Amino acid sequence: MVEPVGNHYVIARPVYSENAFNEEHEKVHRYHKTFWDHLKLYFSCSSQRVKKIALGLFPVVSWLPAYRFREWILSDIVSGINTGLVAVLQGLAFALLVNVPPSYGLYAAFFPVLVYFIFGTSRHISVGPFPVLSLMVGGVVTRLVPDDSAGIGNSTNTSAIDNERVMVAASVTFLSGVFQLLLGIFQFGFIVIYLSQSLISGFTTAAAIHVLVSQLKFMFQLPVPGFNKPFGIIYTLESVFSQITDTNIADLVTSLIVLLIVFVVKEMNDRYKEKLPTPIPIELLVTVLAALISHFVDFEKKFNVAVVGKLEEGFQAPVAPDVGILQKCIADGFSIAIVGFAVAFSVAKVYSIKHDYPIDGNQDLIAFGLGNIVGGSFKGFASSTALSRSGVQESTGGKTQIAGIVSSVIVLIVILAIGFLLAPLQKSVLASLALGNLKGMLMQFKEVHVLWRKDKYDCVIWVVTFIAAVLLGLDIGLATAVAFQLLTVVIRSQFPSCTVLANVGRSNIYRNRKDYTDIYEPEGVKIFKCSSPIFFANVEFFREKLITAVGFNPLRVLRKRNKALRKIRKMLKKGELQVTPKGLICTASPTYESDEELDNNRIEELDQPTIMTDLPIRINWATDLPPGITVPQVNIHSIILDFSSVSFLDFSAMTVLRKILKEFVRLDIDIYIAGAYEGLLDKLERSAFFDEEIKPSMFFLTIHDAVLHILLKKDIASSPKLKLAEVTLQSSSFITLCLYSIARLQTVLCTAIAVCATLSLFSKR
Amino acid sequence: MVEPVGNHYVIARPVYSENAFNEEHEKVHRYHKTFWDHLKLYFSCSSQRVKKIALGLFPVVSWLPAYRFREWILSDIVSGINTGLVAVLQGLAFALLVNVPPSYGLYAAFFPVLVYFIFGTSRHISVGPFPVLSLMVGGVVTRLVPDDSAGIGNSTNTSAIDNERVMVAASVTFLSGVFQLLLGIFQFGFIVIYLSQSLISGFTTAAAIHVLVSQLKFMFQLPVPGFNKPFGIIYTLESVFSQITDTNIADLVTSLIVLLIVFVVKEMNDRYKEKLPTPIPIELLVTVLAALISHFVDFEKKFNVAVVGKLEEGFQAPVAPDVGILQKCIADGFSIAIVGFAVAFSVAKVYSIKHDYPIDGNQDLIAFGLGNIVGGSFKGFASSTALSRSGVQESTGGKTQIAGIVSSVIVLIVILAIGFLLAPLQKSVLASLALGNLKGMLMQFKEVHVLWRKDKYDCVIWVVTFIAAVLLGLDIGLATAVAFQLLTVVIRSQFPSCTVLANVGRSNIYRNRKDYTDIYEPEGVKIFKCSSPIFFANVEFFREKLITAVGFNPLRVLRKRNKALRKIRKMLKKGELQVTPKGLICTASPTYESDEELDNNRIEELDQPTIMTDLPIRINWATDLPPGITVPQVNIHSIILDFSSVSFLDFSAMTVLRKILKEFVRLDIDIYIAGAYEGLLDKLERSAFFDEEIKPSMFFLTIHDAVLHILLKKDIASSPKLKLAEVTLQSSSFITLCLYSIARLQTVLCTAIAVCATLSLFSKR
Incomplete structure (x- = not known):
């Protein structure tokens, strides 16, 4: 970028109208593709195209051979272990939101990761349970299998209810997977272009708020039911604060300590990024420490804290979804599919922009769809990506989905072998770990100010999206935000300058x-x-x-002129006007008739052109009018x-x-x-x-x-x-014109000599 | 418009960048109004402004003094009588759709007209009952006061149910009036700019289809319940055709004859418009004739046809709406308010464009709101404008709302005095008269073809609006159509050329x-x-x-260059490259190392600018590369x-x-x-x-x-x-440049002399 060279330019060409220009310059006849041509092209088939599509269906085939083993494997393993641990902890925590036994959360954190490894296009998101989706699934679960209303609460009854609930969660997950798969196959991933940066930022911030609120009950150790409806967050907060006196102090203190440690160590990790060989795996340390302390001090008995408890070990046999349940939750399945994908894709987009690689909405839809179908079949629940866990995977140095595979291995180990070690862990510790990773998402609040300075409309989109998503819930909130955003495009053009x-x-x-x-x-x-x-x-x-x-207003002027014309005709007829070469001369004294009388014309004729062919002269509206007749100038x-x-x-x-x-x-x-x-x-x-x-x-x-x-x-x-x-x-008189011409000619000549070098550059060489 | 004069023009000026231009030409500092300034202006108060607003609230004050009495009064009276008669007939017919006794339909055709005369801005619409609104009110009525399920059906019970139903209809009407008034006061009439011509055309055509279907039950004389939900039109048709064998042939024959007569006479009215002093008031004639024949032949007893029956005479005392009912129908009230206004305004807009006068959405909202509040208080039901009746008012020559007043006088006469004369009239005659006026609205189908040729998007908007409004009902259909229309604006800009x-x-x-x-x-x-x-x-x-x-792809090229640069640095270090004034010379044999090895850079650094300050020379990427190193050209x-x-x-x-x-x-x-x-x-x-x-x-x-x-x-x-x-x-070498300059100079001179007259025109005189 260089400052402009202050030279002159000369243009000499005809005055062009579009027509004149097109006559002088031959236009190439081009064949423009019609809608049908595009359609034909779209459905055309060649071996190369088939190969490309097939490769596109399995992104792993493209990126795995290009894996920089020596360089990335260490980061991926470190990140995978951290993520895997968080996945275990979150799986346990979010299973409680779904109202199913904790071990099912581990299935949700295991199967979709394997599927996404093969089919997914994002390198940094950690696939698995997501609190808001878990809450949504939990809503369906409590609706279809309500709490044991008889209040008998014997163990066989509880276990039957649990089995039913697992079945409902699995079925709705399966259904949302089918929706996602269909959307992906029919290339409906394009909906993501309607998620602008401001919208995604506002939406993920709102999601962070939802996560925060959903974890409060574990930090305070209070029984808060799931509210799956608009303004649910307010009901949740109301429920929390109405019971605040019942807070388990031991849980609260543990939470705050864990939160503080995680926060400080993460800040240090950030600040000393350059000096540390690998970030401190603080989640791992805190969890191990907390589990050990809890076990040896026996928090459960001493302070009545909530602990994870005994986990079921091993896998369950896959089941087909229950058709009866499927019919009852079609709308839920669809909104879970959309919210799950929207959240995952918005997080994936953040990382894809940060690390600059392409992601493919349709392919990711297919990946999540298959992931949920498989996960649902194995009694897992709906997966997407947890913002916090993806944050762990990326911030601890995860480079590719190899980290995801490592994390799933960790989950596998927990499922198969060492689950029992987590039994004494406090639930409040899980909650604090999840919250510790929300910082980045919550820091997006700072964007509002920047957006206001840069683009008012985008700022309003952010705020509306945030408020809608927080208050109305992520599903309705997202729909509202997208509709509002479309409206802003119209409004931007609606009052053009x-x-x-x-x-x-x-x-x-x-x-x-x-x-x-x-x-x-x-x-x-x-x-x-x-x-x-x-x-x-x-x-x-x-x-x-x-x-x-x-x-x-041209219409008004036209009407006035037509009116005047009728008056003139009338006066000519009466002989009150004479036509001279200089115009019309009024021979009678002006009469000033009432306007009303002359107005007897039909509305429909009013905007006809003024026709003067029947008059002996053309009327010059600016000067020629006889007295008593006026038209707007x-x-x-x-x-x-x-x-x-x-x-x-x-x-x-x-x-x-x-x-x-x-x-x-x-x-x-x-x-x-x-x-x-x-x-x-x-x-x-x-x-x-x-x-x-x-x-x-x-x-x-x-x-x-x-x-x-x-x-x-x-x-x-x-x-x-x-x-x-x-x-x-x-x-202008002819003389001044000529004089001026000469003066101007000098300028033109000087300029021409000075700058025709420029013109020469412009010729064919 | 004259064909362009084929002259030349010459421009000689500096090459301007924005900065250079703004330095050379002084910019005026202007104060741009902020949001707060606009707000202050909006709420500013002056006596003139108050007067203008007050006048705006009572449009009748402006137009009534300008009324062209001699010219218009005859048309208005003829139109008013015709319209009044149709209003009576439709009032009776639509009351049946609301499931209330017929006489209440007359109240709905009376009060709102008076209010609209004072407050309304459209000159041609006939305010009063509208079948789709009536159906919607009827839906609320049947929901809140279901048919006598016990099936006792004694007269006291029926009359109690009727009273309750009238109360529900009146309450929901009152509520919708309040919504409309509020929307009007808070200036929400702007929503009408989102109703484009194509949307209005598609919507009114769909409304015509709804009217047609709603009248079928009267033509065939079949008991069809009201379906106030999406796809209701399909249920209605299903209900009609499943009972088609029960058709009352006498009613069907009457309908078809009336329809034929009305259609033919209306065509003649159109064709011989110029020759007829006033259009033949065919509705009036047909009604009188049908009532007479029915009375003297005693159709009711002979063929069991449905007749209007005895009407209640006189008015009912006004009542306050029932708060209990209001709470149960807030959503219905809102959708009735919106649909009523949307229909009325779209019809009003058609006539305002045809006859070229301004209408004001906010003022019309206020007018309809007050009309419904008054109408509801007097036990009428929701009013808007019937397409067919407005068609009558306009096509029989109505010029202003004076015609509306005349029509309300007709209704008043029927209410107070001659209602009993209509008792023997067949309901099927009413239905046929309504259908006879739908032609104009249904002819809008022809627009689809024209729209496709003119603008594909607008054609799609028409079709989507039509289908949505027909299938989903007018309320949801309208919302869908508006949302779709907003989306088209985005889509138009989404794939720019x-x-x-x-x-x-x-x-x-x-x-x-x-x-x-x-x-x-x-x-x-x-x-x-x-x-x-x-x-x-x-x-x-x-x-x-x-x-x-x-x-x-610039990013890819940048990465390749950075990679090449690292390689060059490495070779310089090893002494394999020598710097000469002519560039880099490779002294070693090219090694062709594997690319993989050189790739050990961190992703984050890849898109940094190429920094060559540490190198002894700048590298020319187009030519200078040592063997073994390639970058994209x-x-x-x-x-x-x-x-x-x-x-x-x-x-x-x-x-x-x-x-x-x-x-x-x-x-x-x-x-x-x-x-x-x-x-x-x-x-x-x-x-x-x-x-x-x-x-x-x-x-x-x-x-x-x-x-x-x-x-x-x-x-x-x-x-x-x-x-x-x-x-x-x-x-270009200097010599060819000079040579060319001379040749070009000649051209410039000739052109300059020929056209500097043009330039002189451009100077200050």
Whole structure:
């Protein structure tokens, strides 16, 4: 980037209208693909294409051979172990949110990871249970299998209820997997482009709030039911604070200590990143320590803290989902599918931007779909990615999904062998570990301020998304946010800045006339720019602004003129007016009839063009009127619409535009359109936009072309013969014109000699 | 509109970057109103403003004094009588849809008209009952007061149920009126700008279908319950056709005869519009005739047809709505308010466009709200406008709401005096009369074809609106249609046409290089145009298209170069490379090391700029590489982004754009932005968009300015001294340059003399 070299340039070319330009420059006939061509192309089949699609279905085939073993394996293993431990802890914690025994959470943390390793495209997300999804599944579970209402609570009954609940969770998970798979296969991953950065940021922050609130019950050790409905977070908080006096102090203290340790050590890890060979695996240390202390001090008995308890060991045989349950939770399945994918993809997108690699929405949908189908079959529950766990995987140096595989090995070990060691661990420790990883997501609050400075609309999107997702729940909140975001795109274009332009610096540059002092507005010419597409929501706005800019309502003026014309006809008939070469001369004293009487015309005829063929002369509205007849003065003869920013016109816009143009044309005002996008002329011709009043010759290449055309036309019209009906133009006399020409010629010559080197660069070599 | 005068123009001015231009031309400092200023202005108060608002609240004050009595009164009376009769008939018919006794339909056709006369802004709509609204109210009625399930059916019980039902209908009407009034007071009438022409057309056509289906039960005389839910129309049709064998043939025959007569006479009215002094009031004639025949032939007893029966005479005392009922139908009240207003306003808009007068959404909301509040208090039910009845009012020559007042007088007469005369009238006659007026609305089907030709998106909006409104019901259908319509605005901008431009005709005109034969692309310069705003939904598309246009992925090239640089450093260290004035010379035999080994860099560093300060020379990537080292060839040195159609950039777009620009800058490619909208530069500066790599000096006024700047810069760079690291430019030798200059000078001189008259026009006079 170099500062501009202050040189001059010279342009000498004809004044081009679109038509003239296209006559002079041959246009290549191109075949534009139709909808059917695209469709055919889409469904065409070649061996190469099949291979590409097949490879795309198994991303692991592409990235695994390129794995930089020596360089990455250590990081991946460290990260995998950390993540695996967190996955174990979260699996246990989130299973409680689903209202199923803890060990099922481990299945949810195991199977989807294996599937995602093969099918997924993100390298950094840790697939597995996600608290909000768990809460949603838990909502279905408590709805379909409510708490033992009889309150008998014997062990066989409890275990039967648990089995039923596991079945419900597994079925709804299976169903959401099917939805995700179908969406992925039918390439509906494109929905993710409607998740803008601001929206994702607001949404993930809201999700972090949900996680935080959902973990409160474990930190305080309070019995809080799941609220799966709008404003559920408020009910949860209400429930927590109404019971706050029942807090288990031992749990709260443990939580706060763990939180403090995790937070401080993580900060140190960040600060001394360069000096540490590998970040301190603080989650691992804290968990081991906490389990040991709890075991030897016997917290469970002494302080009545909640502990993980005995885990079931080994796997369960896969089951087919229950069709009866499936029918009852179609809507839940769909919203779980969408929220699960939206959360996972938004987190994946954050990391893909940070580490710069592509991710594929459709492929990830397939990966999550298959993951949930497999997970559901093995009695796991819906998986996505936990923000906190993905944070662990990435921040402890995970490079690829090898870390995921390592983490699943850890989960496997816990499932098969050492689950019993976790039995004395406090649930509040699990909660604190999860919270310790939310910092990054919560820090996104700082973005609001930055966004407000950069783009108000994006800031509003962030806030609306956040509030909607926090209050309405992640599913409805997301839908609301996306709808709101689409609305902002419309609103941004709805009030375009409409400006009147003027020539700045007497060359071919036209800018807002209010912005510069050194401006020149050609007399009687209005140059009007609309800076957005014109469509149903802003075409009336455009019309109003144009009328404000020209200073009169053309329809009203047309009506007044027609009225005056009728009066003149009447007066001519009565002989009160005489036609002379100089115009109309009134022979009678002006009568000043009431307007009312002359108004007896039918509404429908009012906007017809003024027809003067039956009159002996043309009437010059600016000067010729007999006394007693007045029409509004129109002090412009041409309007140029700068369409260079108008990127499309819809049907409403075309209809209204045509109407406005006609109104002006009927006032003998020439309208020109400059800088229209390629294809607009064709589209208008197809739409029967043009007739004998509105012609394609109104299209000019640039504003300057149109202005020069107008000036030349008016000069020719006003010089040779004086037409009566022509708007008077302050014509420059021939002498001043010649004098000026000579002065200008000098400038041109000097400039030409100085700069024709530039032009030479522009020739073919 | 005159064909362009084929003259030339000459421009001689400096090459302007935005900065240079703003230095040369003083900018006026303007105070831009902030949000708070607007708010203050909005709530400012002056006596004039108060007067204007007060007048606006009572539109009748403005239009009644301007009433053209002699001219309009006859039309209004004729229209009013016709409309009044239809209003009576429809009132009776639609009351049956609400499941209340017929006379209450007359109240619904009376009170709101009076209120609308004072407060309404449309001149042609006939306010009163509307079948779909009636069906919706009927849905609430049957839900809250179900049919007498015990089936006792004695008269006291029936009358008690009827009273309850009237109370429910009145309460829900009152509630919807309150909603409308509130929406109107808080200026929420703006929602109507989201109803585009295509949407209104599709919606009213769907409403016509609903009316048609709702009248079938009366034509066939079948007992069909009201279905107030999605796909209700299908249930209704199913119900009709499952009972089709029970059709009362007498009713069907009457219906068909009436329909035929009405249709034919209406066609004749249309065709001989000019010759007839007033349209034949066929509805009136048919009704009187049918009532007479039915009475004297005694259809009721002979053929068991359904007749209107005895009407209650006189008015009922006003009642307060039942709070208990109100609480149960808040959602219904809101949807009735919205649908009622949407239907009425869309019809009003059709007539306001046809007859060209302004209507005010907020004022109409207030008018309908007050109308429903008054109507509900007097035990009427929700009113809007019936499409058919408004059709009658307009087509029989109604000019203002005076016709409405006349029609309400007719209703009043029927209520107070002659109701008994209508007792023998068949219900099927009422239905046929309503259907006879649907033609205009149903003819809108023809628009689909026209829309497809004019604008595909608008055609899709029509079809989606129609299908949604028919199948999902008018309330949900309308919401769906509006949401879909907003989505189309986004989609229109989502896949902008991104084109590579080239100079056409060797002047300052740049067009799509594929479209013209006579094109010139400056060597090493890509001119890329994006023809829409850039925002979250299309910024990735923009990025991809730009990468396709330049032919390489800048990030990939940068990585390859960084890799090559590391290799060169290594070779220099080993002494395998020697630095000579001509470049690097390799002294060792090329080793062709495996790429893998050199790849041991951390991902995070990959997109850093190539730093060569530690090397003894700058490396020319196009030529200088030692054997064994390859980088992708980059054959461009400058990119110009034409932003003239980019009407806004959102935060996502700014972030991604900045990233792309940086990538190119780090490849030593100069990026220029031409024709950006006013204010973009300020906005980017506020957003901390610029740094030492991306500078505001990249902004140029036009593409041509940027191209000349590039050519001059490259020429200067390549001529005086040969820099090693500069991209080789095929420089024209000084001699050919001079020769060309002379030849070009001649052209310039001739042109200049011929056209400087043009320029003189451009000076101050």
